Amino acid sequence: MARSSTDSAPDDSTPETPLLPRYRSDSPPADGADEKRARRGGAARVKGAWMDPEDEEDEEDGLGEYRGLRWMQGRRKVGCGVCAVSSARCILAASILALAAVLAALASLVYLRHFRTVYRVYEDPLVPDPREVEGMVGRFPRSLARSASEMEEPVGPLAWRLQAIEDELQARFDGMGLPGMTSLPCAGISVNDTSLTSRYSALRQTGPSEPRQGKTLLALNLYNSEDVLPTLSHALLTVTSFLDPSTVHVSIFENGSTDNTTLALAHLAAALTALGASHTILSDPRKTNWKAVDRIAQLAVYRNVVLAPLERDEDFDDIVFINDVFVCPSDILELIFQRKAQEADAACATDWIANKGWASRLNPDVRFYDSWVSRSLSGETLRRQEDFLATLRKGVNVLFDQPGEERYKARWDKGLPVPVYSCWNGLLALDAQPFTSTSISPRYDLSSSLPSSSRKSWPRDSPIASTEPARFRSALNNPGECAASECKLIAKDFWSRGFDRWLIVPSVRVTYSEPVYSNPSLLSLSSLHPPSPSPTLDAEERIDWPSYTPPEEVVCWAWTPGPHVDFEWARAVWERPYETFAKVLSRG
Known part of the structure; x- marks a missing residue:
């Protein structure tokens, strides 16, 4: 059998076939070409030589083993990745479930505490047995x-x-x-x-x-x-x-x-x-x-x-x-004087305490105390209840600083008496008539002998005559009424009977510790418009009651025993200002 031209060695008698070009040993393939052919499954040359068929078979076997090893390694990596992702998802899901369980438990505790507080059946108040x-x-x-x-x-x-x-x-x-x-x-x-x-x-x-x-x-x-x-x-x-x-x-x-x-x-x-x-x-x-x-x-x-x-x-x-406060005789007399001279039904001082804890280290000043009772004529607290950083500012500057209270703020900054909806503030002078009579205020009673100049007041619903004189009370569990302080409720009952002129006198201060009474900020506030020797009010000091408008609704922060956070959406309700049993309104 004749040998194939590709297998026979070249000699002089055998002509070269131009259709089958052969590689010459002195022209090796480019570096790496054999390895590339090996990876593609073709024949490979090492250092310019053709590989033996047996070696080629060994090469194919090695490549198979290599590919299998790489495939197994890839599978392991993919498996590890899938396992890691799955584990992460499981941990995330477990964390979410745990967090949801904790939040549900906290919500349940809050609800149960709220339920027990609101619908709790308390013992009757202790009946005093007072003795001289x-x-x-x-x-x-x-x-x-x-x-x-x-x-x-x-x-x-x-x-x-x-x-x-x-x-x-x-x-x-x-x-x-x-x-x-x-x-x-x-x-x-x-x-x-x-x-x-x-x-x-x-x-x-x-x-x-x-x-x-x-x-x-x-x-x-x-x-x-x-x-x-x-x-x-x-x-x-x-x-x-x-x-x-x-x-x-x-x-x-x-x-x-x-x-x-x-x-x-x-x-x-x-x-x-x-x-x-x-x-x-x-x-x-x-x-x-x-x-x-x-x-x-x-x-x-x-x-x-x-x-x-x-x-x-x-x-x-x-x-x-x-209250159990440090007070001067002139403070008491000034409130009585202001109530009468302003033709008002109540006149209050301002009560102050020193900052405590971390706030005292950052701001050793004073802060207004009776925010729970006092309300401006806008129906808001005198300082924003949710302003947790108010203690870092000067105490006398944070009152009447909410939107819509610019007119009250202007009088406060001058030290002039400010009309308000309610107050207590450790010291107040009240008209005794609501406590001794069931009649409405003479300003709204057409049969009273008050002159017309004293009758001028703001437009509002007609006052409500009562069946008994006013007394302090609780509103807990009263349908449609917020469980406010007994001091705020007495203001509400005054308003219901037409005794609706309440004011705060900035120059009159009381404190719950002696050093605070002489605090520089309070001394400065009292000196803005101190009591004069005159037995009458000056024009700037006098309140023009008809020029003010009573609040349409008043915020109430219900009594909450134990620790709590003052968020308006959680604790506050808005109610009408002068009904004995007010309908709680949702703030619009």
């Missing part, structure tokens, strides 16, 4: 007591007696280890001091020929108040002496105190007796189980105890409620 405390201590010396003949004399000649009584009371307080009575920087108020006496002269009886209209009830609820009682005693004795003891009744109820409050009140009662002032100073040693009772209902009961003198004598014109 004056018998616990000895009387003041007879030389200090006001005789019957002196009752007809003007107050002025008896100024020495007040100082002597205070000296005796201070000596008794010293024996108890209590602080001094006159440590505050108070303005001088006495019948022998003409700095502010002329401003408040119309408030007091100057003699039998000029009797004062109506009496004043000074009402206090106290608990563990031995530190502030000396200052309060000075204020009560000075105001009582200035207005005339025969026209003032001091009503104090203390319960459950564990310090020297009860004994200190007994000495104060003896001092008032020596001054010739009527008083009802009571104590109940039993402690209150605050966890078992509705707090607002219980506080309402205690506040109503100090109103008991109204049921024995209806000849009261003013009621002044005083």
Whole structure:
């Protein structure tokens, strides 16, 4: 058999076939060409030589093993990747389920707590068993007591007696280890001091020929108040002496105190007796189980105890409620004066506390305290409840700073009295009529004898006559009514009867600790428009009531026991401002 031309070696006798070109050993393929052919499954040359068929078979086997190994490695990588993705998805799903379970548990706890709070059946409030405390201590010396003949004399000649009584009371307080009575920087108020006496002269009886209209009830609820009682005693004795003891009744109820409050009140009662002032100073040693009772209902009961003198004598014109605060006599008199001069139904101070905790380190200033009760005529709180950074700003600058309150803010920044919807603020003077009568305000009563100039007021729904005099109350579980503070509810009941002129006096401040009273920010605020010696208001100071508009709705932050966060969407409701049982409105 003839050999193939591709297998035969070239010689001279065999002609070359031009259709079958052959590679020459001196012309090797380009570098890497053999490896490329191997990967493509073709023949390969190494270093310019043709590969033996057996070697080629071995090469094919090696390539097969290589490809199988690579395929297995690829499968492993794919398997690991799929496993990792699946694991991640499982972990993510488990995390989401766990988070959902935690949120569901928290929501359940919040709902159950809310349900227990709103629909909880509380015990009835503790009914006080008050007892007089004056018998616990000895009387003041007879030389200090006001005789019957002196009752007809003007107050002025008896100024020495007040100082002597205070000296005796201070000596008794010293024996108890209590602080001094006159440590505050108070303005001088006495019948022998003409700095502010002329401003408040119309408030007091100057003699039998000029009797004062109506009496004043000074009402206090106290608990563990031995530190502030000396200052309060000075204020009560000075105001009582200035207005005339025969026209003032001091009503104090203390319960459950564990310090020297009860004994200190007994000495104060003896001092008032020596001054010739009527008083009802009571104590109940039993402690209150605050966890078992509705707090607002219980506080309402205690506040109503100090109103008991109204049921024995209806000849009261003013009621002044005083918290356990540091206060000057001039602060009390200024509120009584402002209420009458502004033809208002209530006049409030401003109460302040020092920043505490981390806020005190960043901003050692003061902040307004009674945000829960006070409302502007826009129906909002005086400072935004959700402004958690307000403590980092100057305390006096954050009030009336919400949109739509520019007019109130302008008066506040000048230190002028500001009309509001409600307030308490540790000290307020109220018209006594809603507490002693069921009638509506004379401004809305066509049969009253008020002049037309005093009748001018804002347009609103007709007031609601009541079947009984106003008293403090709780709104818990009242259909359609927010469970607000008893202090805010009394403002609402005043408005319902037409007693709707409420104001805050920036120059009058009270505090819950003595150093805060002299805080530079508060001193600056009080100096913007301090009380003048004039017995009348200046034009800028007077409030033009008809030019203001009452709120259409008022925000209410319901009482929530225990820890909580003040988010409006979670706690606040908006309700009509002057209905005894208001319909809760959704804010539009």
